[in-house]
Amino acid sequence: MWRNIASNAMTFLVVGVFLFGGLIIWAQKEYTSAGPLAQPICVEVPRGTNMTRVSENLAEQNAVSSAALFRMGADYAKKTQDLKAGSYLVPEGASMSEIVDIVTRGGASTCGTEVVYRIGVNAASVEVRELDPATGRYVELVKFDPEADEVPAEYTAVKAEGDTRFRILLAEGVTSWQVVNELGQIDVLEGTVDVPAEGSLAPDSYEVTVGATRASLIERMQSSQERILAEAWANRADNLPLNSPEEALILASIVEKETGVSSERPQVASVFINRLNTGMRLQTDPTVIYGITKGEGVLGRGLRQSELRGATPYNTYVIEGLPPTPIANPGRASIEAALNPAETDYIFFVADGTGGHAFAVTLDEHNRNVARWREIEAERANQ
Structure with a gap:
């Protein structure tokens, strides 16, 4: 009799172990498999909240199949106490494991x-x-x-x-x-x-x-x-007529103010590099404007001939080389263009009516480009 009882107990124990093992395997698979979320949602993690409230919120939004299993998984991963306040984007089909990582890893909020x-x-x-x-x-x-x-x-x-x-x-x-x-x-x-x-x-x-x-x-x-x-200066092209990072920053600020078309920054930079190499004055309006405004607001009008002839440290129609300081805060692209300009023979450029510029090597070619730009200006004035 006792042998039968012992045998049955052992059988139940073995079955129980297998069932428990199967339950663990199922739980692990459920925790790491794609979740039921049909489309992305924003999940808010308020300051002072806990994993229970977060899990219940996720279950209510059908982001997890089981709030309890979500909490057990977070506890097993030792992340229950790692909640970070914020609003987070939970993508479609995110697993419980992925959601736990989203709400505990911290960093900038990604939603809300x-x-x-x-x-x-x-x-x-x-x-x-x-x-x-x-x-x-x-x-x-x-x-x-x-x-x-x-x-x-x-x-x-x-x-x-x-x-x-x-x-x-x-x-x-x-x-x-x-x-x-x-x-x-x-x-x-x-x-x-x-x-x-x-x-x-x-x-x-x-x-x-x-x-x-x-x-x-x-x-x-x-x-x-x-x-x-510092990074751009370390990777600069050879034989540039720029003696320091500060001079590079000055040139980059001029490039920044001369064009709003990112793709042509290297060409604009090449014009000024070529002028510096040949001893030609930069002759750029934005520097003259900065000499007038000192960067305190927008000029709001065209330059006068007297201003183009006026002797200021920033009037590149009058001074040789670069002005004494930058004329604005240039972005990375303009800094990199100033230190790695396109290899061109361009000496001149003028607006082309599309938002960009027409570049030229010779003065005759430039004068034709200027004439075309004047025609475009006249046509616009008559519209």
Whole structure:
């Protein structure tokens, strides 16, 4: 009798072990296999929340098949206490394992509402936008001019939300004065800052948090520009008429202001390199304008003949070589173009009516290009 009981107990134990092993294998497969999510969603992880609430939220949105299994997997991976507050994009079909990684690895939020402060050459704006998970694109909720428009209620509301992200976009070609002036209008930043050296700020996208200081942001911009310039200088072409990274930055700022067509920056740079090599004056309007405005705003009119003849340190129709400082903050592409220009014989260029320029080697060819540009200007004036 006891033998039968022992035999049956052993049988049940063996069966139980197999069933438990099978359950573990199933759970592991379920945890790592593609999940039930039919389309991407945004998942918010509030500050102070826990894995239980996050798992229940995911189950309610049909992102995971089992909240309990999600929690057990996170616990087994020792990530239960690693939740990072933010809003995260969870892609279609993401596995539980992938979702645990998304909500625990940290870094910038990838979903939700974002406020973008754009500092442009001619204007500044504030845009409130929200990511549409289905398309992966941002949808504009409201946009306004911080200096001219009344602050919309939508902006005030999202600014107070804990998961809103704030980003500052610095356009290529803005001056340091413009940057400091516009940073002063951004109400999530604190403190004051002096205008830094022209050209020392890297145009880029900078994520900030409420209460960040303007000084710390300027330091980030300067550090980034230093890295970009050092790398470009180390990889520069041979035999350039540029004696230092500072001179390269000056030339890059001129290239930046002369063209908005990224593909022709190396050609524009080649014109100025060729002029420097032959001892010809640079004769570029943006430097003259900077001598008038000192970078404090936009001139807003054409140059006068008296200004083109006026002797200032920035009038490249009068001075030899480069002006004493950059005339704007150039982006990476213009810095690289200045230090690796196209190999051309171009000496001249003029607008061609398409947004780009017509380049020329000889003065006769250039005069024909200028005449054509005058015709285009006249035709536009008569329309």
